[in-house]
Amino acid sequence: MISTVIVELGDRSYPIHIGRGAVDRLPETLASLRAKGAAAIVTDSNVAPLHSEPIRKLVEAAGLKPALCVMPAGEENKRLTQIDLLCGNFLEGGLDRSSIVIALGGGIVGDVAGFAAATFMRGIRFIQIPTTIVAQVDSSVGGKTAVNHALAKNIIGAFHQPSTVLSDLNYLSTLPLRELRAGLAEAIKHGIIEDEGLFEFMERNAPAILAKDLTALETPVRRSCEIKSAIVAEDEREEGRRANLNYGHTFGHGIEAVTGYKQFLHGEAIALGMIAAGALAEDLGLVDAAFVERQKRCLEAYGLPVAWNEIPVDETLALMKHDKKARAGTMKFIVVDRMGHAVQRTDITEAQARRALEALKTG
Numbered sequence: 385m386i387s388t389v390i391v392e393l394g395d396r397s398y399p400i401h402i403g404r405g406a407v408d409r410l411p412e413t414l415a416s417l418r419a420k421g422a423a424a425i426v427t428d429s430n431v432a433p434l435h436s437e438p439i440r441k442l443v444e445a446a447g448l449k450p451a452l453c454v455m456p457a458g459e460e461n462k463r464l465t466q467i468d469l470l471c472g473n474f475l476e477g478g479l480d481r482s483s484i485v486i487a488l489g490g491g492i493v494g495d496v497a498g499f500a501a502a503t504f505m506r507g508i509r510f511i512q513i514p515t516t517i518v519a520q521v522d523s524s525v526g527g528k529t530a531v532n533h534a535l536a537k538n539i540i541g542a543f544h545q546p547s548t549v550l551s552d553l554n555y556l557s558t559l560p561l562r563e564l565r566a567g568l569a570e571a572i573k574h575g576i577i578e579d580e581g582l583f584e585f586m587e588r589n590a591p592a593i594l595a596k597d598l599t600a601l602e603t604p605v606r607r608s609c610e611i612k613s614a615i616v617a618e619d620e621r622e623e624g625r626r627a628n629l630n631y632g633h634t635f636g637h638g639i640e641a642v643t644g645y646k647q648f649l650h651g652e653a654i655a656l657g658m659i660a661a662g663a664l665a666e667d668l669g670l671v672d673a674a675f676v677e678r679q680k681r682c683l684e685a686y687g688l689p690v691a692w693n694e695i696p697v698d699e700t701l702a703l704m705k706h707d708k709k710a711r712a713g714t715m716k717f718i719v720v721d722r723m724g725h726a727v728q729r730t731d732i733t734e735a736q737a738r739r740a741l742e743a744l745k746t747g
């Protein structure tokens with residue numbers, strides 16, 4: 385069964401179709417968008433051999449000329465030179481202002497293809513076909529597109545909403561288990577900040593979800609899309625409530641940066657970031673030790689890291705501050721005051737942030 389969540393953004397509203405076989409809706413989607421001529425299929429070097437051929441056929445079935453653009457996989461390729469290369473591919477493939485870009489892959493492909501679509505010929509439409517959990521529960525929804533700069537992650541980008549998201553659970557069957565676990569950190573996060581019911585579901589169903597039972601996986605994907613869509617509809621440009629989605633991210637980005645983006649996957653760093661955010665909330669007297677323990681047990685049940693004995697606290701803190709400086713912002717921390725309810729704090733002292741990072745050391 386396919387369920388549909390609508391992201392309500394006036395004349396830029398779009399559907400997210402979720403379920404096994406959702407991708408079969410591609411020809412009708414392209415027809416309803418009145419796409420003409422060529423369509424670019426942007427994917428990465430891992431996903432291309434696994435999943436690009438059926439998409440190419442579906443594009444042809446819609447009467448369009450497919451232009452397959454394969455970027456090398458990996459965060460190090462999420463950079464401006466890749467946009468230049470893709471725009472070259474789009475021109476060679478015959479794309480024009482009425483064309484569509486299809487992003488087939490994880491969060492990296494979605495962010496890069498989305499930004500290329502946002503800028504090519506001053507902006508053309510794009511469709512997200514997310515193939516990782518991170519992309520299905522998070523990055524394909526909400527229209528944030530970006531590439532990294534050497535000094536800061538996701539710093540060159542644009543808000544550019546997709547025209548449709550086709551979230552096909554079948555793709556998860558080829559996803560490496562470590563990627564699956566890491567992506568689920570974002571779904572657990574949605575439960576912690578917005579929906580205790582989702583958190584309870586994640587607590588109860590870890591074995592089925594980790595066994596890639598697609599019926600069990602449907603709930604975190606659909607519920608995450610519902611939660612994120614509602615937030616984006618209210619605060620598309622992250623001027624308020626949308627920042628709650630960054631729970632665990634202020635610490636997590638510091639952890640990613642201090643390890644050169646190599647030691648932890650994004651979701652793993654966010655899991656550690658949520659542990660630090662939990663310690664901060666306890667330090668602030670917002671939650672009790674039982675909350676901290678409950679959050680930890682759930683992340684552990686998904687095989688996510690919940691401690692890092694060797695964390696270089698000073699360097700991590702310095703990078704967290706540097707990240708914010710690069711973005712000309714104040715350090716904003718998202719914490720919770722109960723399961724399912726987030727609060728934003730800009731009054732956290734360096735000593736409090738340091739103690740939260742220290743809490744990641746268990747020895």
Ligand SMILES: NC(=O)c1ccc[n+]([C@@H]2O[C@H](COP(=O)([O-])OP(=O)(O)OC[C@H]3O[C@@H](n4cnc5c(N)ncnc54)[C@H](O)[C@@H]3O)[C@@H](O)[C@H]2O)c1
Nearest residue numbers: 430457490491492493515516518519522523528555558559
């Ligand atoms: N735009 C947003 O709102 C937003 C939100 C969260 C994360 N992000 C970004 O997303 C990126 C992380 O995304 P990700 O975790 O999906 O990483 P990713 O895109 O690198 O995908 C993870 C790995 O899995 C492979 N892969 C993808 N789908 C597969 C499949 N079905 N079968 C087998 N292998 C598959 C990829 O080639 C890659 O090696 C980061 O750059 C992060 O900044 C963006």
